[in-house]
Amino acid sequence: MSISLSDIANLAKRRGFIFLSGEIYGGIAGFYDYGPIGFGIKRRILDDWWWFFVSSRDDVYGISPAIITSPKVWVASGHVDEFIDILVECARCKSRFKAETLLEEAGIKIQDFSMESVKNAIKNNNIKCPKCGGELSEPRCFNLMIEAHVGAVKDESSVVYLRPEIAQGMFTNFKLISAIVGARLPFGIASYGKVFRNEISPRGFIFRLREFEIAEIEYFIDPNEQNNCALFSEVENIEVKIWTKEEQKRELEPKERTIGEAFNEGIFSNMWHAYWAGKAVEWLISIGIKPEHLRLREHLETELAHYAKQTFDIEYYFPYLGWKEIVGIANRTDYDLRRHTNMSGEKLYLTKNGKEFYPYCIEPSFGIDRIFLAIITEAYTVRDGKIVLRLHPKVAPYDVAILPLLKKPKFIAKAKEINTMLKLERFATYIDFSGKIGKAYAKIDEIGIPFAITIDHKTFEDNTVTIRFRDTKNQIRIQVSELAKKLRELKYNYIMQ
RNA sequence: GCGCCGGUAGUCUAGUGGUAGGAUGCCGGCCUGCCAAGCCGGUGGCGCGGGUUCGAAUCCCGCCCGGCGCACCA
Numbered sequence: 001m002s003i004s005l006s007d008i009a010n011l012a013k014r015r016g017f018i019f020l021s022g023e024i025y026g027g028i029a030g031f032y033d034y035g036p037i038g039f040g041i042k043r044r045i046l047d048d049w050w051w052f053f054v055s056s057r058d059d060v061y062g063i064s065p066a067i068i069t070s071p072k073v074w075v076a077s078g079h080v081d082e083f084i085d086i087l088v089e090c091a092r093c094k095s096r097f098k099a100e101t102l103l104e105e106a107g108i109k110i111q112d113f114s115m116e117s118v119k120n121a122i123k124n125n126n127i128k129c130p131k132c133g134g135e136l137s138e139p140r141c142f143n144l145m146i147e148a149h150v151g152a153v154k155d156e157s158s159v160v161y162l163r164p165e166i167a168q169g170m171f172t173n174f175k176l177i178s179a180i181v182g183a184r185l186p187f188g189i190a191s192y193g194k195v196f197r198n199e200i201s202p203r204g205f206i207f208r209l210r211e212f213e214i215a216e217i218e219y220f221i222d223p224n225e226q227n228n229c230a231l232f233s234e235v236e237n238i239e240v241k242i243w244t245k246e247e248q249k250r251e252l253e254p255k256e257r258t259i260g261e262a263f264n265e266g267i268f269s270n271m272w273h274a275y276w277a278g279k280a281v282e283w284l285i286s287i288g289i290k291p292e293h294l295r296l297r298e299h300l301e302t303e304l305a306h307y308a309k310q311t312f313d314i315e316y317y318f319p320y321l322g323w324k325e326i327v328g329i330a331n332r333t334d335y336d337l338r339r340h341t342n343m344s345g346e347k348l349y350l351t352k353n354g355k356e357f358y359p360y361c362i363e364p365s366f367g368i369d370r371i372f373l374a375i376i377t378e379a380y381t382v383r384d385g386k387i388v389l390r391l392h393p394k395v396a397p398y399d400v401a402i403l404p405l406l407k408k409p410k411f412i413a414k415a416k417e418i419n420t421m422l423k424l425e426r427f428a429t430y431i432d433f434s435g436k437i438g439k440a441y442a443k444i445d446e447i448g449i450p451f452a453i454t455i456d457h458k459t460f461e462d463n464t465v466t467i468r469f470r471d472t473k474n475q476i477r478i479q480v481s482e483l484a485k486k487l488r489e490l491k492y493n494y495i496m497q
Numbered sequence: 498g499c500g501c502c503g504g505u506a507g508u509c510u511a512g513u514g515g516u517a518g519g520a521u522g523c524c525g526g527c528c529u530g531c532c533a534a535g536c537c538g539g540u541g542g543c544g545c546g547g548g549u550u551c552g553a554a555u556c557c558c559g560c561c562c563g564g565c566g567c568a569c570c571a
Contacts (some may be wrong), residue, residue, distance in 0.1 A: 014508050014522080026561045079571075082542055137515090144571070164571080200498060200569050208570075305571045325570095386533070406530060434524090438532040445532090454531070466531085473532065 003380050005320045008373070011380070012038065015447050018206060030202030030210030032369075037447050040397030041429070042372050044286065046192055048394050049215050049366065052283045053190055059438070060188040064171025067194060068148065068160050076343035077336060078306050079145060079161075088122065088136045117178050146196045146210070167363060170218040171336040174348050184360055185350070186272065188219035192368065204321060206369050213368035219276060220359035223334065226270035235278025236260035241295035242267060245356045254295050263371060267298070269310040269331040269437040277329045278366045279311050282325070284371070286315065288392035289378055293317040297325075307335040316374040321368035326370040334358035336397050360424060379448060389448035390471055393491040398430040400487055401444045401452040405437050410429070414455045418465065420481060445470055451490060453483065 017038030020027035029293045034042055046422045054062040063122075074080045088099055099122070122136055145161040163169070170177075170189040174264055177189055192215035202208045214406050222228075242262050243254035257265070259278035268274035277296055285291055298312040307330070314327035337348040338360045349358045393399065402419050404411035413434050419431045437454065444452055452468040454475070459465055466475040467486065478486055 009563095010508070016507095020562075023562090027563090029562070144569095182564095197570085203564085204562095303571095307571085393528090403531095437530080438534080440533090441531080442533045444562080456531075468531085475531080 002319045004379065005205055005318075008376055008380065011389075011446065012205075014378070017041070017376070030199060030208070032206050032209065032363070037397045038294040038372075041375070041391070041395055041448070042368065044395040045368060045372060046213075046215065048287055049283070050190075052286070053215075053217055053279070053364075059183075059186065060190050060219070061177060061183065062190050063170070063173060063177065064191055064193065065166065065173065067163050067196075068150070069163065069169065071160055072162050072343065073172055073340075074145065074338045077171075078339065081166060087465055089129050103202050104434065117373065125468075144198050146198050151408050164197050165195055165346070165365070166191050166193055166214055166216045167336070167365070168334075169219055170216070171340055171361075172344075172349070174337060174340075175346060178350075185225075186219060186221040188217045189245050190215070190217040192216070192366075202217050202321065206373055207321065207324065209369060215278070215366040215368055217364050218332075219272065219364075221270075221272050221363045223357060223360045226272060226360060229271040229275045232260070232263075232271060232275055235275055235282065238278045238281055240281050240291065242296055243297045245298045245300050248298070248300065254297070268312075270360075271461075273310065273312075273329065273331050276362050277314070280314055280329060282365070284316075284374075286392075287371075288375055288390075289316065289396050293374075293378065295323065297323070305330065307332050311334050316370075318374065318377055324370070326363045326367055326374055328363075330363045330365070332361040332363050334360055362426075383445075384446065386442055388445040388470065391448035391450070393450045393494045396448045397428075398447075398449045399451070399491060401430045401432060401440070401449045403431075403437060403440045403444075403454050404433050405454055405456040407433055407435075410460070411455050414459060418453060418455070418483070421480075422484060422487070427484070427487060441468065441473075450489060450494070454459065 003359060013116040016035035016039055019033050019035060021031040021033045022028050043137065050062065054060050071080075081450055086254060119133050127136060144169045148160050148162060149158040150160050151158045155299055161453050167190070169191060173189070177183070178187070181187075192213060194211055195214050202210055204214075225242055238259045240259070241254040242257050244267055247254065257267075259274050259281075261387070262268060263274040264272060268337060277315055281291075281294060281296070286292060293316055295315050295317075296312045297315050299308070299313065304311060313325040315323040316326045317323050323359050341348045341358075347356075349356050351357075373393065375395055375444050378391070379389045381388050381390055391397075400422065402415050402422070404415040422429050431443065432443070434440075441452065448470070450470045452470070454466045454468055456466065458477075459480075463478055464477050465483070466477050467483075467490075468475045
C-alpha cells in the first residue's frame with residue numbers, strides 16, 4: 001500500500017506538525033505554520049544542515065542577511081526584470097500566455113518589455129490566441145516577488161521586495177565578509193531563512209509555498225582553478241542516479257554513476273560543481289533519505305535561470321507526486337558579482353598577481369520545507385495498522401521519551417527525576433504520564449521519537465530502566481547512571497534500515 | 498489565474514428543506530498493569546458573508562480554503 005499526500009497531511013494536522021496559517025479565518029493559500037512537532041523536526045534539519053555545511057568545515061562562513069534590502073539589489077540581480085512576467089489572457093477561452101513567449105513565437109522583437117510596448121506590439125501585429133484564435137485581453141503584470149512598502153508614504157519610491165532567494169545577501173556582502181574573515185579562495189558564505197515568491201497557484205500541501213525556508217551556500221572559486229578541487233576525494237565514490245540533459249532529450253533513463261565517474265565523463269560544468277552535488281547528496285542520505293529515491297537531473301537549456309550556466313536539481317521520488325526538486329545546485333559563474341560591481345561601483349572582485357578577476361560561484365540551494373516533506377514521507381511506515389515514523393534520530397522532534405509504566409506518584413516522581421537528569425545532559429526529552437503505556441508507545445511512534453525509557457517495578461529495586469526502540473519494539477535494561485552515555489551512542493551510531 | 502469537484506467536532510464520517518448522529522482523539526473517574534484493552538462521565542462541529550423560505554448543513558449568489566486538470570514554477 002503506497003502512501004498518499006493526504007496520509008501525510010492528516011498525520012501532520014493530527015499530531016501538530018504543520019497547519020494552514022490563519023486557519024481560524026479560513027486560512028491563506030501558500031502559507032503554513034509549523035506546530036510543536038513539525039518545528040522540532042524542522043529545527044533539527046536546519047541544525048544538522050548548519051553543522052554539516054558550516055560548523056564542521058573551515059571554508060564556509062555563516063551569515064544572516066536581512067529579508068528586505070535595497071530594491072536596487074533586485075534590479076542588479078536581474079530579478080526585477082526576469083522575475084516579472086507580463087501575461088495576456090484570451091477573452092474567449094481564458095488561456096493565459098507569457099507576452100514574451102507569444103511575441104517570440106510570432107517572430108516579433110521588441111526592445112523593452114514595458115506594458116505599453118507589449119500592448120502595442122500585440123495590437124499592431126494583430127496577435128490572436130494561439131489556442132482558439134480569440135481576441136487577447138490587455139496585458140497584465142505578474143510579479144513573482146512580493147512587494148511591500150517602507151516608510152510613511154506608500155508610493156512608487158517606497159516599494160521594497162521580500163527576498164525571493166537568499167543568495168543576494170551573500171553577494172552584496174562579499175567584499176566585507178571576505179575582508180573580515182581573511183578568506184582565500186575557495187571559500188563559501190552560507191545562510192538560511194525565509195524567502196517569498198508570489199506563486200500563481202500554491203499546491204500540494206507544503207510542496208509549493210509562497211513563504212518558505214531556503215538554506216544556501218555561495219561557494220566562490222578561482223575561475224582558473226575550476227577543476228582543482230582538493231576535497232574531491234570526499235565525494236568521488238558517492239553513487240547516485242544522474243540524468244543529463246542529453247539523456248533527457250534522447251529519452252534515455254537516468255544512469256547510476258559515482259560523482260567521480262560523472263565528473264570524468266564531463267557531465268559537470270566543473271569539478272567544484274560536482275563536489276557540491278556530491279556533498280548535497282551525502283547530507284540528504286545522512287538525515288534519512290534513501291539513495292534510491294534521489295537523482296540528479298540536469299536542467300535543459302530552456303529551464304535555466306537567467307543567472308545560471310548549468311544547474312542540477314536533486315530530485316526526490318515522492319510516491320504521490322513523482323520525482324520533484326528538493327535541492328538545486330547551480331553554477332552562477334561570475335554573473336552576480338559582475339552585475340553588482342557594475343551597478344554599485346563597489347569592487348566585488350579579487351586581485352591575484354596584480355590581475356583583477358571575478359570569482360565563479362557554485363550555489364547549492366536547499367528547499368528545507370520540501371526536504372522536511374521528503375523526510376516525513378521517507379519515514380512514514382505502518383505497523384499493525386498504526387503509523388510509525390522512522391525518522392533518523394538526528395531529525396527526530398525529541399531524542400527520547402520518558403514513560404512511567406504506572407500512573408502512580410512514585411513512578412511519576414522517578415520519571416521526572418530522570419527527565420531532569422537527561423535535560424541537564426542536553427537531551428530533548430518528552431515526558432508523558434497521561435495515559436496507558438501502550439497508548440504512549442503508539443503516540444511516540446507516530447511522532448517519530450526513536451527511544452523510550454520506561455520506569456517499571458524493577459526500577460525501584462535496582463535503579464534500572466528499559467530503553468525501548470521505536471523501530472523494533474525491543475527493549476534493553478540499563479542502569480540509570482549509564483543512560484546518558486548509552487543514548488548518545490544510540491543516537492550517533494544509528495543506522496537507517 | 499481558468500475549468501471541474503469538494504468543505505459537517507482536533508481527525509474520520511452519517512445526514513438532500515423540519516430537534517446535527519456516530520467513531521476516534523482529548524479531559525476526569527473506576528478497573529487493569531509493557532505495546533492505542535474495558536466501563537462510566539465530560540469536552541467539542543455544519544468554512545465565511547448574503548439571499549430564497551414559516552424553517553437552510555441541505556437550495557441560490559459571492560468570497561475563502563482544499564483536491565484534480567490546464568497554465569505558471571526565474
